[in-house]
Amino acid sequence: MPELPEVETVRMGLAPAMEGARFAKVEVRDRRLRWPLPKDFEKRLTGQTVEGLGRRAKYLLADLSSGDVLLMHLGMSGSMRLRRNGQQVLGDPRYFDIAKDEKHDHVVFHMSNGATITFNDPRRFGSMKLVPRAKLDSEPLLRNLGPEPLGNEFDAAMLANACAGKKTSLKAALSDQRVVAGLGNIYVCEALFRARLSPKRQASTIADRNGKPNERARALVDAIKATLNDAIKAGGSSLRDHRRADGSLGDFQHNFQVYDREGEPCPHCKGKIKRIVQTGRSTFYCPACQK
Ligand SMILES: [Zn+2]
Numbered sequence: 001m002p003e004l005p006e007v008e009t010v011r012m013g014l015a016p017a018m019e020g021a022r023f024a025k026v027e028v029r030d031r032r033l034r035w036p037l038p039k040d041f042e043k044r045l046t047g048q049t050v051e052g053l054g055r056r057a058k059y060l061l062a063d064l065s066s067g068d069v070l071l072m073h074l075g076m077s078g079s080m081r082l083r084r085n086g087q088q089v090l091g092d093p094r095y096f097d098i099a100k101d102e103k104h105d106h107v108v109f110h111m112s113n114g115a116t117i118t119f120n121d122p123r124r125f126g127s128m129k130l131v132p133r134a135k136l137d138s139e140p141l142l143r144n145l146g147p148e149p150l151g152n153e154f155d156a157a158m159l160a161n162a163c164a165g166k167k168t169s170l171k172a173a174l175s176d177q178r179v180v181a182g183l184g185n186i187y188v189c190e191a192l193f194r195a196r197l198s199p200k201r202q203a204s205t206i207a208d209r210n211g212k213p214n215e216r217a218r219a220l221v222d223a224i225k226a227t228l229n230d231a232i233k234a235g236g237s238s239l240r241d242h243r244r245a246d247g248s249l250g251d252f253q254h255n256f257q258v259y260d261r262e263g264e265p266c267p268h269c270k271g272k273i274k275r276i277v278q279t280g281r282s283t284f285y286c287p288a289c290q291k
Pocket of ligand 1: 266267270271289
């Protein structure tokens with residue numbers, strides 16, 4: 001499933017093709033996505049210019065000249081394919097896959113600059129939605145999201161405040177989209193390893209009695225930002241490599257320290273990485289390094 005760094009990688013890939021360009025033609029081949037595309041979807045997009053392509057958590061947000069914002073979510077298996085005059089121009093091998101089955105191409109944007117952007121999603125958990133910009137703050141999909149982990153406002157004080165008094169585990173707290181937006185299973189495991197904090201530790205222990213941050217909160221915020229930035233950088237380099245390669249490069253998974261590495265040696269202490277299940281999801285960590 002695409003997590004925040006992958007969505008940011010997609011955003012960086014699409015921005016040059018979308019920003020400043022008009023939707024010359026919009027083709028919808030299947031409206032039955034996670035939430036159905038409205039009947040007037042094509043009409044509201046066609047002719048509009050994309051003024052900017054941003055991201056909030058795992059949503060891409062295209063600001064349109066009409067005053068609408070186009071929200072896009074990749075779901076579990078969604079990808080965007082970008083072509084210019086029929087030629088594949090760039091792509092992360094997983095999220096701009098060149099070999100996807102075309103029967104899962106649900107939406108095609110033909111941009112005024114010659115770029116074609118195709119949304120492909122075999123499982124159809126992804127979708128798109130048009131929201132007037134003035135109503136974005138009250139949009140149900142975005143309204144309850146916590147701070148952006150890479151934003152300046154997300155710091156140790158904010159995280160400690162959100163975790164103060166929480167009896168749940170750190171793993172569960174960081175996976176809660178109201179505490180911090182856009183973190184999923186992979187990067188929660190990776191960030192906790194980098195901070196040397198146990199996923200089983202009670203969330204409240206990163207704050208003191210008054211809800212003020214301690215050393216653990218500072219280490220955790222630094223680890224979250226560094227982990228996400230490294231993954232975005234890795235995505236960026238795979239984008240560059242992919243242009244001259246055969247599509248086999250650029251899997252972030254090669255960079256994982258603990259995720260999906262049960263029984264393998266910890267990169268730090270060489271002890272064995274352990275897998276446990278927390279709130280129904282696998283957690284990977286090093287019991288020796290993470291306290
Ligand atoms: Zn270790």
